[in-house]
Amino acid sequence: MKLLNLIFVAVFLMGCSDPEAVDEVIVYTSVDQHYSEPLFEQFQRDTGIKVRAVYDVEANKTTGLVNRIISERKRPKADVFWNGEYSQTMLLAVQGLLEAYYSPQAERALWLDPLNRWTAFGGRIRVLIINPEALGDNPMPDSIFDLGDDRWPADKVALALPLFGTTATHAASLWSHLGPSAAIDYFLRLKVRGIQFLDGNSVVRDKVVSGDIWFGLTDSDDACVAAVSGKPITIKYPDQQSDGMGTLVIPNSVALISGGPNTANGRTFIDYLLGKESEDLLSRMGWFHVVAGKINASHDCPLPQQIRIHTATPAEIYPSVGTSRAFLRELLLR
Numbered sequence: 001m002k003l004l005n006l007i008f009v010a011v012f013l014m015g016c017s018d019p020e021a022v023d024e025v026i027v028y029t030s031v032d033q034h035y036s037e038p039l040f041e042q043f044q045r046d047t048g049i050k051v052r053a054v055y056d057v058e059a060n061k062t063t064g065l066v067n068r069i070i071s072e073r074k075r076p077k078a079d080v081f082w083n084g085e086y087s088q089t090m091l092l093a094v095q096g097l098l099e100a101y102y103s104p105q106a107e108r109a110l111w112l113d114p115l116n117r118w119t120a121f122g123g124r125i126r127v128l129i130i131n132p133e134a135l136g137d138n139p140m141p142d143s144i145f146d147l148g149d150d151r152w153p154a155d156k157v158a159l160a161l162p163l164f165g166t167t168a169t170h171a172a173s174l175w176s177h178l179g180p181s182a183a184i185d186y187f188l189r190l191k192v193r194g195i196q197f198l199d200g201n202s203v204v205r206d207k208v209v210s211g212d213i214w215f216g217l218t219d220s221d222d223a224c225v226a227a228v229s230g231k232p233i234t235i236k237y238p239d240q241q242s243d244g245m246g247t248l249v250i251p252n253s254v255a256l257i258s259g260g261p262n263t264a265n266g267r268t269f270i271d272y273l274l275g276k277e278s279e280d281l282l283s284r285m286g287w288f289h290v291v292a293g294k295i296n297a298s299h300d301c302p303l304p305q306q307i308r309i310h311t312a313t314p315a316e317i318y319p320s321v322g323t324s325r326a327f328l329r330e331l332l333l334r
Contacts (some may be wrong), residue, residue: 039325079266105274123290158216175320246310
């Protein structure tokens, strides 16, 4: 009887197994789907591993996915977090939610976490996007500090609300570079002057393209979408003067989620993402504009080829993220 019972249990379990089970990796990503999906598809073709992707949305940038990873900490559902910036990835590292992994492709990185919990690679650029026709005879801006200059009407100047994504990281970099007092003065000046704080970098781009805004700060991928489609815009790297602070580069970051369901496949995906072929693909599509500290020219966007990069590292900027966001939330949303 016991033998029959064992046979019955074995047959039952075999019947319950999933005949459609697939080799997969689950990736949470804040990278826009039209950039990330072609890479996922190429990865699946090359490795046979299916990517199940969970995307973020423009409204809350990486914050929604980060909160989801934190809420799932007891039973992680993701294997990899691929982020379009790095500060929120560093937050997950501080929370103890990332597994150390040093990829064989890590020598291609822009920055590495000292404990190998994340890798920063590729990069976009914080740029001034300008509508020369709308600007008319007014002077051409060339610095982020021009947003606070009365030479341009305040209602014709814009910045994405600096509470999420790359704009929040940019704000934290100012806290780090200028010091808290000068950074607070800068944003107070923008607030008192009455410049436009909009709901995302793509909104800044669209307002500049339409001429409603004369110039603003955005990311290079957003600016390039307009430039490649023939819109009447000029792209400039801010603060390129010999005594200027330089232009901030925002790298992507990738990390292995601790305790994810497909850890080995997560490592395979990270290796693939950091490889030269992926770098080339993301550059051709216009997601990467800086590779290994140099402007990438393998796309159609008319970016200036010479750049003076702001030298602050993620490790220097991250400690200011919480402080800057708390101040700016109180200043801009109260």
